[in-house]
Amino acid sequence: MAEDVLDERTRQTLFAVVESYINKLEPVGSRFVTKRYSFGFSSATIRNIMADLEEYGFLSQPHISAGRVPTDKGYRFYVDSIFDKGVGSPLISDSDTDKDLSVGQDEAIFEFLCQFTRNFARKLRGMKNDTNKMFFEVTNTLSSMSNYISIAIPPKTEHTTLNRIDFIKHKEDKAVAILLTNEGIVKNKMLKVDSRLTQEDLNRIAEYLNSEYSGYTIDEIKRVLFKRIKQEKMMWDDLISKAIKIYEQAMSFAGEDIFISGIYDVMNLPDFSDISKLKEVAGAIKDKHLMLRFLNELLNAKGVQVLIGRENSDRQLKNLSIVASTYKEGDRPIGVIALIGPTRMHYSKAIYMVDTIAKCISKTFEQ
Amino acid sequence: MAEDVLDERTRQTLFAVVESYINKLEPVGSRFVTKRYSFGFSSATIRNIMADLEEYGFLSQPHISAGRVPTDKGYRFYVDSIFDKGVGSPLISDSDTDKDLSVGQDEAIFEFLCQFTRNFARKLRGMKNDTNKMFFEVTNTLSSMSNYISIAIPPKTEHTTLNRIDFIKHKEDKAVAILLTNEGIVKNKMLKVDSRLTQEDLNRIAEYLNSEYSGYTIDEIKRVLFKRIKQEKMMWDDLISKAIKIYEQAMSFAGEDIFISGIYDVMNLPDFSDISKLKEVAGAIKDKHLMLRFLNELLNAKGVQVLIGRENSDRQLKNLSIVASTYKEGDRPIGVIALIGPTRMHYSKAIYMVDTIAKCISKTFEQ
DNA sequence: ATTAGCACTTCAATCATGAGAGTGCTAAAG
């Protein structure tokens, strides 16, 4: 049942109520709708429609004499409508822009956004070699523009290939591994090694790994190395054995990275004027590990995804919405960026921003 | 004038009022003081004393019929008293522990803290080679134990000496510089180099730098290199010239690091139940650059320092207090850790924690 | 010098009141 059954004017009303609520942040009444939107019906008619919508579960009332507030289901309808109308324009609706903006101004805004996007893409390209810097920039931009919390997961290592690995002897039993990946990212790690290994030994090991395995993904290499261990258990030559040990250490980066930004920005939202609600958000993102697992699940889907309130599998997010998108290298999604905000979110803005910036990132990884 | 003039019982009263306020978070009245502390005076006498203290500027009243609240000057007196009594014990006062704790319990707590400290020191030692991890751990521990915001500045590069530098050719005009310091810290950076340089060239440059300059501080090397440029302007050999260019790039790390943690924890404090106050804190630490400069000024002083409210040079911190300490390598202070909280802070706890953890860090850098 | 006692001030909580907003329902109009 439900939204397929709704007739045109009911759909219009629902959309209007959600849109109004997102902008006003106050329950919207029938009179407000009739005044603001000229549907050609009186407030009494709208009242009846709204009563129906409440019955269907799209709207609810904080108390009997207040206006209506969207439920998660109501937001879902609204977001789906936005997608039906087509993502890609920041000017769909739901922004605070008044209807009396001249078309000329719309175009000016559009032009501005295009330019911003170009600049931002260029900026990212300049940071291509420094993932940290790049995603720091991404999350900062996203959160300060949207006032929501932004999260980014840098490219998954399972898709990165080894470009080159080197080892440098430090002192006694310490050595540093330096890893170059196809994305131009550098990682390093301090290793504990047999103290009898000289720099020459390390060089030979590195040479071996580079010649045999460069070009493969990091996981592939791990698999192949493991296979070797089993196959040649009794007869590994010393070099391979050492290489395996060292490689294992070098690849076990402690926990994946995740970038989060915007706790400050989110304090400006009226939705979080109550500190207990702010704590809710803070609690949700505090557990980075959980957040990481959560966003990783979104890696499979394509395009922008919106999860509203209780749609989130995580209980802690039941009062929050997430707008997420993958970014890709070629056709393969390699990471996720997302915005987290109240269920009462400026969805069209958020969707537009996440979509745009994800595309900027993808462009950086392309070629 | 002022505190030197105060007689014993006035001092006692002031101390009692501050201590009580820190625990109650409510203005404290004369009756409360007489009940809680058995000075042997009636509330009327205390009232008179408190009126004097207000006149001297140590206390103030929110409104005429409320109890007294310490001013910054009052806190200053209190903190100085704590230092006079001697830092080092976590049990001085000002904690919520009731007076009727048996001595046995005190000892149990003391024993627990000693053990915690030993464990923590061991933990840090295990992270010696990973500054990031180490200071991440430090700030997290500090903030979650204190519920205040913790900040740490990792060892200043001006005191680190070059242990070894290496360059690895990446592709075209890119190369990676890997830097090992005396503290066992590794930094890397992507460089733009003349695309005609081969890996062999880079090796020669690295070899040159290592043989000539390892053991010097990073700043010293910079100075010496600059001198060379001037002296031998017309006759540098190609190697030195290239080395200088590359070294310059490699050393210009974008912005110093700073570790901040505890925005979540601080939300649990009643002092920040009002979101506008929380914003104040957030604003103060948002500008990491400013915070960095601020804490760097504290590098000169030794031991634990406390800055209360308006004592802070920064206007944004006028309602906050900072408890900071340097940590050292040998005798030389190389970095700072600090706690930021409301002026109504559990100073003795904060001081004890900062002191203890700073010592743990110092121990890690000694050898 | 200290203290008991009292008048005074202020805040915070409670309650009643009325205006305002919005609804649901009914009966009339199209």
Added chain:
DNA sequence: CTTTAGCACTCTCATGATTGAAGTGCTAAT
């Protein structure tokens, strides 16, 4: 049969008055 005007009803929110509690300052007595 659909739409609308009208009205009674409900609930919230801001306002103002009242009251009790907490705490002070001052004075007079010890």
